[in-house]
Amino acid sequence: MKDLTYRLPQKRSVQGPLPGPASQALAERRDNAVARALTPGLPAYIVDADGGVLVDADGNSFIDFASGIAVTTVGASNEKVAAAVQESVQHFTHTCFMVSPYESYVAVCEKLNELTPGSFAKKTVLLNSGAEAVENAVKIARAYTKKHSVVVFDNGYHGRTNLTLAMTAKNKPYKEGFGPLAGNVHRIPTSYPLRDGLSGKEAADRAITKIEQEIGANNLACVVIEPIQGEGGFIEPAEGFLPALVEWCQSNNVVFVADEIQAGLARTGDWFACDHEGIVPDLITTAKGIAGGMPLSAVTGRAEIIDAVQPGGLGGTYGGNPVACAAALAALDQMAELNLNGRAREIEDIIREELSPLLDTGRVAEIRGRGGMIALEFVEPSGQPDAALTAAIAARCKEQGVLILTCGMNGNVIRLLPPLVISEELLRDGLRVLVDAFHAVQA
Missing domain, CATH: 3.40.640.10 (Type I PLP-dependent aspartate aminotransferase-like (Major domain))
Structure with missing residues (x-):
């Protein structure tokens, strides 16, 4: 994919256990002031974002495979916007x-x-x-x-x-x-x-x-x-x-x-x-x-x-x-x-290239979707939905600095929604973390 210009370094970097002290302090304030029903998926509070990264209050840099649930298609701080x-x-x-x-x-x-x-x-x-x-x-x-x-x-x-x-x-x-x-x-x-x-x-x-x-x-x-x-x-x-x-x-x-x-x-x-x-x-x-x-x-x-x-x-x-x-x-x-339609199709090709080996494990029933809207459905060896495996993979990805979302009626689907301006290097890094997380939780 063609490289774009970014304001922040496009790299994954986790400095220590999550959440860090600044995010922990913010979480305490949230517990006292915000409705219990609002439970963030990432245990870190974001202070900056650009391209395909989210930076938290403790200086950790996460790969963003969520895009605010498909919102920041053009990036979270697009210069023109x-x-x-x-x-x-x-x-x-x-x-x-x-x-x-x-x-x-x-x-x-x-x-x-x-x-x-x-x-x-x-x-x-x-x-x-x-x-x-x-x-x-x-x-x-x-x-x-x-x-x-x-x-x-x-x-x-x-x-x-x-x-x-x-x-x-x-x-x-x-x-x-x-x-x-x-x-x-x-x-x-x-x-x-x-x-x-x-x-x-x-x-x-x-x-x-x-x-x-x-x-x-x-x-x-x-x-x-x-x-x-x-x-x-x-x-x-x-x-x-x-x-x-x-x-x-x-x-x-x-x-x-x-x-x-x-x-x-x-x-x-x-x-x-x-x-x-x-x-x-x-x-x-x-x-x-x-x-x-x-x-x-x-x-x-x-x-x-x-x-x-x-x-x-x-x-x-x-x-x-x-x-x-x-x-x-x-x-x-x-x-x-930026021809984000074309870029979305390139993103799909890269996702399928990096993740298709998981189909041979018997635990991924299907990789589906189009463009920058791709999902993996995880199943038990019997073919039944495996929500526990899905949750474990998502949690490990977050620990390693990759934010992903789950979905599906049975909670057994990981959905990938990267900003369409994400760099190829960052995209591949995040996908490889996902693959490693799958094998780690299976071990």
Whole structure:
């Protein structure tokens, strides 16, 4: 991969046992002041970040295979994004677009209308978080179709609000104790080739049959799906599954919503994961990587669907904040200027090269995903999910200075989400730590 310019040294360096004294002191303050529910995965407090590294309060430098959960696609302190934020914040921090509008909001909408799949007329609404984008997509679909039911899929993750919790599959830690949740949400079997052994057409036929028998197209406002599931395990559906769902939706006045919050914006080697099979959603939700770390999300889609909502029916005080919009314009420009789609594909090649020998151990059932969104599913010799092995590998990686995330309904998947600006040397170093950690915990 082409070398880029970095502000911080791109190297892994752990000075001693973790957490160090400065992070220990901060952890004590957290215990006294922060809600118990917020439990950081890394026992170190970050004071600086750049490229593919995170530096903590004790001077340790970690390889970042998390990107703030796919947020810092262009790096955590991208020079162009930082400059855009500084320029914007000197003029005004907020006015609320619904009260006194500004150009940067319009410019972000124009850019998303241009980048998202489909050649038809589009419009966009800007919001704060991924969950808020998904919830507004459902509102828009209901307003357009005059129907109420929502279909989501096994293993799906869509957020932590009341409605999006109902749409999310995993109970612990997300839904436990928070009911009752929103109604009119129906969960349907997805395509999980490793586990179901079905072709895309077979899995789609199963899903569509269940929708027609148990819900009915006349009651269904929208189908919401992640083109590659994130928290559920980076599950990539079999070829043909998504196109069949889109075709059925188009034939039945059902809005097809692609939740591209984690997979979109260069993460998978295309602007959107939908581009892989050329599917065109009616609505598409974006967040995470959109603004280089600033809070911003969006719903983009067919103009006639977006405009089914009455004036004043969408919005929010902070949605499309001007500073976040400035960051988004810079981040999107950086994705194009640095060819992060191409770089994501190079990252995938390197990940598969370094990790493919693990497939021969019998403990990795599959390496899956695309671009800079790759996962390993760990299993026992019997083929059953092995959450204990997965947790042990993740813990050892952190001890060695590599931050990785786990996911999956059974907690047996390691997901790799490096910043797409990571250097090849750093990427390979982190992957080799992962391989060594696997063998060490197996010994």
